[in-house]
Amino acid sequence: MATVFRGGSFVAWADEPVTALVVEDGLVVSHREGPADEVVELAGRCVIPGFVDSHTHLVFAGDRSEEFEARLAGIPYEAGGIHATVAATRAAGTAQLTASAERLAAEALRSGTTTLEVKSGYGLTVDDERRLLEVAGTITPHTTFLGAHVPDGDGYVALVTGPMLDACAPLATAADAFCEAGAFDVDECREVLLAAQARGLDLHLHANQLGHGGGVQLAAELGALSADHCTHLSDADVVALRDASVTAVLVPAAEFSTFSPYAPARKLLDAGVTVALATDCNPGTSFTTSMPFVIALAVRMQQLSPVEALRAATEGGAAALGQSDVGHLRLGARADLVVIDAPSPTHLAYRPGVDLVRQVWRGGQRLR
Amino acid sequence: MATVFRGGSFVAWADEPVTALVVEDGLVVSHREGPADEVVELAGRCVIPGFVDSHTHLVFAGDRSEEFEARLAGIPYEAGGIHATVAATRAAGTAQLTASAERLAAEALRSGTTTLEVKSGYGLTVDDERRLLEVAGTITPHTTFLGAHVPDGDGYVALVTGPMLDACAPLATAADAFCEAGAFDVDECREVLLAAQARGLDLHLHANQLGHGGGVQLAAELGALSADHCTHLSDADVVALRDASVTAVLVPAAEFSTFSPYAPARKLLDAGVTVALATDCNPGTSFTTSMPFVIALAVRMQQLSPVEALRAATEGGAAALGQSDVGHLRLGARADLVVIDAPSPTHLAYRPGVDLVRQVWRGGQRLR
Numbered sequence: 001m002a003t004v005f006r007g008g009s010f011v012a013w014a015d016e017p018v019t020a021l022v023v024e025d026g027l028v029v030s031h032r033e034g035p036a037d038e039v040v041e042l043a044g045r046c047v048i049p050g051f052v053d054s055h056t057h058l059v060f061a062g063d064r065s066e067e068f069e070a071r072l073a074g075i076p077y078e079a080g081g082i083h084a085t086v087a088a089t090r091a092a093g094t095a096q097l098t099a100s101a102e103r104l105a106a107e108a109l110r111s112g113t114t115t116l117e118v119k120s121g122y123g124l125t126v127d128d129e130r131r132l133l134e135v136a137g138t139i140t141p142h143t144t145f146l147g148a149h150v151p152d153g154d155g156y157v158a159l160v161t162g163p164m165l166d167a168c169a170p171l172a173t174a175a176d177a178f179c180e181a182g183a184f185d186v187d188e189c190r191e192v193l194l195a196a197q198a199r200g201l202d203l204h205l206h207a208n209q210l211g212h213g214g215g216v217q218l219a220a221e222l223g224a225l226s227a228d229h230c231t232h233l234s235d236a237d238v239v240a241l242r243d244a245s246v247t248a249v250l251v252p253a254a255e256f257s258t259f260s261p262y263a264p265a266r267k268l269l270d271a272g273v274t275v276a277l278a279t280d281c282n283p284g285t286s287f288t289t290s291m292p293f294v295i296a297l298a299v300r301m302q303q304l305s306p307v308e309a310l311r312a313a314t315e316g317g318a319a320a321l322g323q324s325d326v327g328h329l330r331l332g333a334r335a336d337l338v339v340i341d342a343p344s345p346t347h348l349a350y351r352p353g354v355d356l357v358r359q360v361w362r363g364g365q366r367l368r
Numbered sequence: 369m370a371t372v373f374r375g376g377s378f379v380a381w382a383d384e385p386v387t388a389l390v391v392e393d394g395l396v397v398s399h400r401e402g403p404a405d406e407v408v409e410l411a412g413r414c415v416i417p418g419f420v421d422s423h424t425h426l427v428f429a430g431d432r433s434e435e436f437e438a439r440l441a442g443i444p445y446e447a448g449g450i451h452a453t454v455a456a457t458r459a460a461g462t463a464q465l466t467a468s469a470e471r472l473a474a475e476a477l478r479s480g481t482t483t484l485e486v487k488s489g490y491g492l493t494v495d496d497e498r499r500l501l502e503v504a505g506t507i508t509p510h511t512t513f514l515g516a517h518v519p520d521g522d523g524y525v526a527l528v529t530g531p532m533l534d535a536c537a538p539l540a541t542a543a544d545a546f547c548e549a550g551a552f553d554v555d556e557c558r559e560v561l562l563a564a565q566a567r568g569l570d571l572h573l574h575a576n577q578l579g580h581g582g583g584v585q586l587a588a589e590l591g592a593l594s595a596d597h598c599t600h601l602s603d604a605d606v607v608a609l610r611d612a613s614v615t616a617v618l619v620p621a622a623e624f625s626t627f628s629p630y631a632p633a634r635k636l637l638d639a640g641v642t643v644a645l646a647t648d649c650n651p652g653t654s655f656t657t658s659m660p661f662v663i664a665l666a667v668r669m670q671q672l673s674p675v676e677a678l679r680a681a682t683e684g685g686a687a688a689l690g691q692s693d694v695g696h697l698r699l700g701a702r703a704d705l706v707v708i709d710a711p712s713p714t715h716l717a718y719r720p721g722v723d724l725v726r727q728v729w730r731g732g733q734r735l736r
Contacts, residue, residue: 065714069674072667072717107722253720256668293721299440300624306437346433352621353661354475355723 001037002029003364005337008042011049011307011345012329013315021047023335026364031331040339040359048310048345050114050336050362051291052317052327055204055228055249055278057146058139059101059132060122062088064283071258081284082122082150089122089132097135104281105139108289111355114336114362115317115326117278119176121146124156126164133171141173142321144204148177148184148192157188161195174202174225174321179215186214193222202322204249208232210260220244226276226320231255231263238264241273247320248273250312251280252297253288265302265312276316277309292348292356299349306346335364369405370397371732373705376410379417379675379713380697381683389415391703394732399699408707408727416678416713418482418704418730419659420685420695423572423596423617423646425514426486426507427469427500430456432651439626449652450490450518457490457500465503472649473507476657479723482704482730483685483694485646487544489514492524494532501539509541510689512572516545516552516560525556529563542570542593542689547583554582561590570690572617576600578628588612594644594688599623599631606632609641615688616641618680619648620665621656633670633680644684645677660716660724667717674714703732 002024010018014031022030067081089097101118108116118140120132129147136143145168147160165175175196177189183206184192193203202225207215209229219227220240227241228249241248250263268275277294280286288294291313298309318327325334339359340347347356360368370392378386382399390398435449457465469486476484486508488500497515504511513536515528533543543564545557551574552560561571570593575583577597587595588608595609596617609616618631636643645662648654656662659681666677686695693702707727708715715724728736 063711065712065718068718069714072671072673110723111721256720287719288721290721296721303440305440343431344433346437350433350436351655352624353479353656353658353664353721355478 002035003038003040004033004036005040005042005047006033008045008047009343010047010329011310013049013311014328014330018329021329021337023364026335028329028331028333028335042339044343045358046340046342046344047329048338048340049314049327049329050338050360051112051313052115052321052323053108053113053278053281053291054117054226054276054317054320055251055280056116056118057121057280057282058104058116058118059097059120059135060085060089060283061092061097061100062283067284068257085283086122086124090125090128094131094135097132098138101135101139104289109360110357110368111290111292112338112357112360113289113291114360115142115321115323116140117142117144117321119144119146120168121149124149124152126159126167129164130167130171133168137171143172144174144176145169145172145196145201146176146178148189150178150183157184157191160192165195165199169196169199169201172201174204176204176206178206179213179218180206180210181213186218189215189218190222193224197222204228208237216240219246225322228278229263230268231261233264238268238271238273241268242271245274247276247316249276249278249320250298250302251278251286252301253294254280254286256297256301258285262301265298265304269304269308274316274319275312276320277312278317278320293352296349296352306349309349310345336362370403371406371408372401372404373408373410373415374401376413376415377711378415378697379678381417381679382696382698386697389697389705391732394703396697396699396701396703410707412711413726414708414710414712415697416706416708417682417695417697418706418728419480419681420483420689420691421476421481421646421649421659422485422594422644422685422688423619423648424484424486425489425648425650426472426484427465427488427503428453428457428490428651429460429465429468430651435652436625453651454490454492458493458496462499462503465500466506469503469507472657477728478725478736479658479660480706480725480728481657481659482728483510483689483691484508485510485512485689487512487514488536489517492517492520494527494535497532498535498539501536505539511540512542512544513537513540513564513569514544514546516557518546518551525552525559528560533563533567537564537567537569540569542572544572544574546574547581547586548574548578549581554586557583557586558590561592565590572596576605584608587614593690597631598636599629601632606636606639606641609636610639613642615644615684617644617646617688618666618670619646619654620669621662622648622654624665624669626653630669633666633672637672637676642684642687643680644688645680646685646688661720664717664720674717678713678716704730
């Protein structure tokens with residue numbers, strides 16, 4: 001069964017011109033019009049790759065809208081707020097956690113996200129971290145073990161690298177740690193990530209979010225797929241990311257919500273670093289699933305062009321996850337695509353807050 | 369036929385507690401549960417008044433996404449860009465203009481806007497301004513004559529106050545002018561607005577957008593319903609707005625898009641001025657129809673609490689239009705309401721970019 005998309009424009013990140021898109025067996029098989037069983041008439045609309053959201057914390061219970069209001073009233077954000085979510089998450093049943101995560105994943109899908117990374121990190125016990133990864137595994141194949149989210153008592157790093165990793169590694173494709181004053185220092189993060197790497201997990205690292213530190217250098221040293229946040233970077237940090245081919249995952253919606261400076265996206269791109277945009281969806285600092293909103297912010301606040309922002313939200317996200325078959329619509333790509341009600345991707349930034357997503361397809365199946 | 373909304377929370381701007389909402393003959397008739405023909409189970413969701421968008425320029429042709437990209441690249445905005453829209457609008461057929469305006473009005477409705485003001489102002493000839501108001505009248509009863517948008521040749525003010533007003537006054541409920549260096553000065557705006565007032569039209573005024581000036585004082589002098597933009601205000605301007613009961617219509621999405629300072633919303637509210645939030649939807653400086661996006665910006669960038677922002681986006685907008693039956697859900701109000709997929713209106717700001725609107729009702733009829 002072949003489906004052809006025609007009569008519009010196409011962003012495929014391909015070298016050759018794309019005048020139509022033919023999808024067969026869930027893959028992109030042609031960039032020119034050909035015979036098909038099904039025709040999608042675009043009527044001038046634009047087709048873009050589905051968004052790849054490479055950094056989310058979707059599995060949790062509870063609500064931190066009161067903390068949000070307190071922050072608006074001038075109380076600065078500190079990591080302490082995470083503990084409220086940990087307590088609520090531990091207390092929640094697995095069915096409740098699954099329902100909440102499924103609801104947010106469906107919301108993300110409606111706004112065009114076809115690939116989603118999901119982290120654990122609100123359990124902080126062996127059983128709870130395992131439980132969160134089991135829930136994450138029901139909504140995505142991209143599951144990240146983030147036991148090293150915040151320290152929880154004496155000997156916590158030994159717990160994470162020992163029994164917690166034993167329980168969680170089989171359920172995760174990657175590991176992550178929060179490298180920051182008040183969370184884990186560089187040596188602790190190295191210990192956690194090396195243990196995870198020894199189990200065959202890919203690596204991410206929350207790095208340089210709240211201040212300068214050694215996180216980005218550690219990500220480069222260990223060959224992590226991504227260094228996430230990257231708000232405070234030295235020139236040497238930028239060079240290290242580029243030279244080690246570590247993708248910088250930027251999360252401007254978190255910076256919008258927490259009154260933080262925006263990460264130097266322009267500087268990173270100009271230096272040749274691969275940049276990804278992600279939502280950082282979580283109940284404390286960035287409770288959004290909307291990649292179009294993140295793109296609008298990156299364009300307005302981080303001096304990316306609309307096309308650069310879209311590329312970071314698609315192919316950049318795929319790089320952060322080590323996936324080569326999504327985030328683009330080149331021949332052989334998985335047919336994950338979005339039809340937007342606009343003639344070009346510029347409108348994702350030009351029309352902020354407007355739901356422009358008309359169709360969402362994943363693996364050649366229409367899901368919206 | 370009575371409909372009861374129950375099992376959730378209610379923002380009605382009422383003095384008494386609201387435990388349920390009963391709607392009959394298109395009006396809110398009770399705040400307590402009672403017998404009904406139809407039951408809407410809210411399942412913990414929140415009901416808010418429909419948004420009142422009191423400042424839009426929805427009737428136009430063409431697209432200024434290239435100007436948007438140029439501005440991102442560092443070219444400052446000047447009013448000149450309006451002429452591109454004027455040329456495209458004059459060249460467009462009325463059916464095309466109507467279809468475009470209907471599409472944007474439908475988009476606004478889907479995001480919860482149940483009352484919409486629409487201005488002319490991209491015609492600037494007698495025939496074209498009349499045509500734009502005819503189109504506006506097909507989508508809303510709140511039509512504003514904005515012939516004095518930008519000057520178009522010698523003797524333009526005489527044209528506006530003479531034959532253009534003759535043609536347009538019967539089609540409009542209000543008049544507006546753009547009081548700014550490069551557009552019309554205070555004396556010209558006074559002449560236009562006095563002529564309109566003599567025809568029984570309500571008054572609005574684009575005031576103090578790009579710099580300090582006499583616009584706000586003129587709005588107060590003439591008893592205008594609203595002074596719109598209000599980006600640059602002296603202390604005396606704030607006092608004048610309060611003392612003359614002129615609503616300050618703020619448009620943070622335009623400031624987001626044009627890299628302008630944000631209007632001093634906090635200062636206005638603290639001084640006792642009635643504040644409205646609006647989209648300023650137009651293709652040059654604010655191409656959004658989303659009141660939730662405007663609320664999120666007002667909370668993040670203008671120091672309004674989520675509840676203050678919602679009030680400005682509902683009852684504030686109604687004040688700007690001189691309407692007492694919308695923007696709230698007190699007894700006797702028109703049953704214009706939105707069911708959001710959240711337990712409180714805080715989530716409109718806490719969850720930026722997310723489409724939280726689940727149901728939209730206008731005059732007791734469900735439209736989404």
